[in-house]
Every structure is written in C-alpha cells, then in structure tokens.
Amino acid sequence: MSESNKPRLRAFETAPHQKHIADEDRYLYKSGQASHKLVVIGTGTIGQEHMRVAALLGRGKIHGIFDTSTRSMDVAEENFRKISADPLIRYNDLESACMDPAVDAILICTPNFTHFEVLQTALKSEKPIFLEKPMATELGEAAKIVEIAENYKSFIQIGLQYRYKAQYAEALHEVLSRNTLGEVKTVSMSEYRPPFLDKVKQWNKFNEFSGGTLVEKCCHYFDLINLMADSKPIRVYASGGQASNFLDLEIDGRKSDIDDHAFVVIDYENEVRANFTLNMFCADFSEELIVTGNNGRILASEKSNFQQQGPHEATLQVELGEQGASRSSQVGYPRLVEQSGHHGATFYEHIVLMDRLENKRGEGATPLQGLWAMIVASAAQESVVSKQAVEIDEFVDRHQLSSLAR
Numbered sequence: 001m002s003e004s005n006k007p008r009l010r011a012f013e014t015a016p017h018q019k020h021i022a023d024e025d026r027y028l029y030k031s032g033q034a035s036h037k038l039v040v041i042g043t044g045t046i047g048q049e050h051m052r053v054a055a056l057l058g059r060g061k062i063h064g065i066f067d068t069s070t071r072s073m074d075v076a077e078e079n080f081r082k083i084s085a086d087p088l089i090r091y092n093d094l095e096s097a098c099m100d101p102a103v104d105a106i107l108i109c110t111p112n113f114t115h116f117e118v119l120q121t122a123l124k125s126e127k128p129i130f131l132e133k134p135m136a137t138e139l140g141e142a143a144k145i146v147e148i149a150e151n152y153k154s155f156i157q158i159g160l161q162y163r164y165k166a167q168y169a170e171a172l173h174e175v176l177s178r179n180t181l182g183e184v185k186t187v188s189m190s191e192y193r194p195p196f197l198d199k200v201k202q203w204n205k206f207n208e209f210s211g212g213t214l215v216e217k218c219c220h221y222f223d224l225i226n227l228m229a230d231s232k233p234i235r236v237y238a239s240g241g242q243a244s245n246f247l248d249l250e251i252d253g254r255k256s257d258i259d260d261h262a263f264v265v266i267d268y269e270n271e272v273r274a275n276f277t278l279n280m281f282c283a284d285f286s287e288e289l290i291v292t293g294n295n296g297r298i299l300a301s302e303k304s305n306f307q308q309q310g311p312h313e314a315t316l317q318v319e320l321g322e323q324g325a326s327r328s329s330q331v332g333y334p335r336l337v338e339q340s341g342h343h344g345a346t347f348y349e350h351i352v353l354m355d356r357l358e359n360k361r362g363e364g365a366t367p368l369q370g371l372w373a374m375i376v377a378s379a380a381q382e383s384v385v386s387k388q389a390v391e392i393d394e395f396v397d398r399h400q401l402s403s404l405a406r
C-alpha cells in the first residue's frame with residue numbers, strides 16, 4: 001500500500017491513550033513526512049486555517065509567518081503551538097518572509113485590497129504562490145495577475161476551495177464526469193447566512209477594501225456556477241442592496257456600504273440559465289445548489305447548526321425519475337478534516353497545492369477561473385447600481401479584458 005493511500009487513523013495520532021506507541025512503531029497513525037516549507041502572509045482567520053490544515057495534512061510544514069499586526073502573529077503562534085511543536089519563524093517584514101531561501105511556497109492570506117501589492121513582492125521570489133480569493137478588488141488588477149501568471153516561472157493558485165466541499169465535489173463529479181443529468185439547462189445557487197464576521201480593521205465592511213460583497217464572498221459561488229454551466233457568461237442582471245447589516249457602522253467617518261442581499265441572474269453562451277440568491281441577515285448558515293439537465297436534477301445542500309453549535313450536514317440528492325437510479329445521501333469527510341476548516345474544503349485544496357509542489361497532476365483554481373468569477377461578480381455589482389442587465393462582451397471590452405476573457 002502506498003503511503004498516500006493507506007487508511008491513516010488520524011484520531012489516534014494525538015490520542016492521549018495511544019501516546020505509548022513510540023514513533024518507530026507508528027504505521028496507521030504515523031504523521032506524514034512534511035517536505036515543503038510554507039510561509040503564511042496574513043495570519044488572521046484564513047491564514048490560521050491554512051496553518052491548521054497544513055499541520056493536519058502533514059505534507060507541508062509552516063516554516064514562518066508574517067503579519068503587519070503583532071497581535072495577529074501572537075494569536076496565530078499561540079494557536080499553532082497547540083497543534084505543532086515545530087519551530088516557527090516570525091519575519092519582521094514581507095520581503096524577508098518571501099525571499100527566505102528555505103521557503104518553498106508563499107500563501108497570501110491578507111485582506112483583498114492588499115493582495116495585488118503583497119503579490120508584487122512575492123513574485124520576486126519566483127516561488128509557487130497561493131493567493132486567497134478574490135484575487136483582487138478590481139478587475140484591472142485581476143487581469144494583470146492572469147497575465148503575470150502566464151509568464152511566471154512557477155504557479156499561482158487561487159483560494160477558491162468551495163469546489164472541494166464534499167457536496168459540490170460530488171455534484172461536479174456527477175454533472176461533469178458522469179454526465180448524470182445529460183445536458184445541463186439551469187443552475188440555481190443560494191447562500192443564507194449571518195452577517196460578515198469581524199475582521200482586522202473591519203476591512204470586509206467597505207466596498208473599497210473588499211471589492212464589494214458579491215466579489216468578496218460570492219466569487220466562490222460564481223466560480224461553482226461557472227464550472228457547472230461549463231460555458232462563458234454572456235449577460236448578468238442583479239438586484240440587491242444593504243437592507244439590514246452594519247447600517248450604523250462608521251469607522252473614521254466612513255459608513256459601511258456593503259450589500260447584504262442580492263438576486264443575480266446569469267445567461268451563458270450555451271443557453272444555460274443560472275441564478276444566485278444571497279441573504280446575509282439570517283441566524284444560521286445554509287447553502288444550496290440545484291442543477292437541472294434534460295435527464296434530471298441534482299440538489300447539493302449544506303446546513304450549519306451554528307447557533308446550537310451542532311454538527312453541520314451536507315447532502316446530495318440525485319433525482320432521475322425513469323432515466324436512472326435516484327439517490328439521496330449524506331456526504332462528508334472525516335471529522336478531523338471537516339473541523340480543520342470550511343468543512344474539509346481547505347484540506348483538499350492543500351492536497352492539490354502539495355501535489356503541484358511535487359509536480360503531480362491537478363491545478364486547483366487558476367487565475368483565469370478567478371478572473372471569470374470576478375467578472376460575473378463585478379458585472380452583478382454594476383447591475384445592482386445601474387438596474388440594467390450587463391452584456392458581458394461590452395463589459396469585458398470596457399474593462400480592457402478582451403484579450404484574456406474571450
């Protein structure tokens with residue numbers, strides 16, 4: 001059995017009653033051999049998730065961290081100490097973090113409005129780069145990242161990891177690999193959730209710093225919808241606004257201006273029609289994706305029992321009528337993997353990242369896919385303001401993206 005295929009019993013790796021099994025006797029619960037040294041830039045919510053996931057997966061080692069906030073580094077280090085005894089370098093500046101010759105890959109986990117600037121320093125290293133979503137706050141910068149990636153010595157992977165959530169990974173497999181639904185005709189996606197969480201300096205409460213709600217959060221959903229539709233969006237219409245959240249939040253004389261609900265309709269070149277619903281003033285988290293083709297329908301859903309702190313539930317329903325076998329099932333990953341962040345999606349995103357560092361197959365989300373998710377999101381935001389449908393060809397020309405997004 002190869003190392004990567006053996007059924008690792010992770011729960012026993014740290015179990016107190018199994019600590020008497022010495023390292024030389026460990027097989028099923030032996031930790032992986034960490035061969036890649038990673039540096040995390042920005043050690044807030046997602047930076048720490050990447051540190052946790054890397055430690056759990058064990059193929060990469062968190063070599064060092066850098067954050068402009070000492071408090072964020074202190075907390076990240078304190079939390080890291082609970083899961084790893086490995087040494088951790090705290091860099092004094094971005095340049096030394098990126099240029100350290102010992103580092104094999106750079107993970108950029110800073111707020112959206114800093115991505116482009118931080119990336120410029122990271123690029124000088126010519127090392128593999130993982131860049132959190134959305135790749136930028138503006139389409140012009142996102143397009144430049146696509147161009148840069150095409151000529152970059154190494155790779156740039158974008159943090160659009162919802163495609164690895166159990167229910168979406170299964171749904172994508174059914175639709176794109178098994179062709180279960182025949183020709184896809186409609187895609188419908190929704191997210192109902194509580195307001196945006198607190199962030200360092202509350203950057204996600206302002207369009208200027210986040211790129212806007214539909215770019216900041218919903219690029220994940222537009223990426224999934226684009227994958228399912230498997231075609232180019234040609235028209236986007238959206239209605240939305242700020243109805244309930246952060247209406248009284250004002251920082252340095254600036255009022256929060258982010259949308260908290262929206263309805264988006266997308267037409268694709270291959271005549272697939274899609275819609276997306278967002279509501280961010282709910283008590284709990286739930287997501288649903290419904291894809292319908294000429295053979296049937298798939299429903300992938302996730303409900304988080306956030307208020308009761310109960311386990312989250314992900315399900316996949318395949319409804320084929322007389323066209324084939326229907327089924328309804330719970331889907332998920334091992335609990336430790338799910339608990340490491342985003343119900344396991346980040347863990348599987350790291351597997352792809354590690355595979356790429358080892359020159360194996362797989363590419364994760366590409367900068368071009370990140371750009372297309374941003375094109376749909378930005379067009380939707382424009383439509384919310386103009387109250388008109390946005391023709392994507394015209395939109396792409398206006399933003400001088402034609403050479404990339406055709």
Ligand SMILES: NC(=O)c1ccc[n+]([C@@H]2O[C@H](COP(=O)([O-])OP(=O)(O)OC[C@H]3O[C@@H](n4cnc5c(N)ncnc54)[C@H](O)[C@@H]3O)[C@@H](O)[C@H]2O)c1
Nearest residue numbers: 042044045046067068069072109110111112132133199200
């Ligand atoms: N893929 C996902 O599911 C997912 C989930 C959450 C956040 N994100 C993305 O990750 C990024 C960070 O989000 P977060 O929730 O961790 O925010 P956060 O506010 O919790 O953390 C951001 C950290 O970056 C630090 N920082 C700010 N500017 C910096 C700079 N120039 N150099 C170094 N550090 C800097 C801040 O001090 C803070 O500690 C955002 O782009 C966000 O959209 C992705």
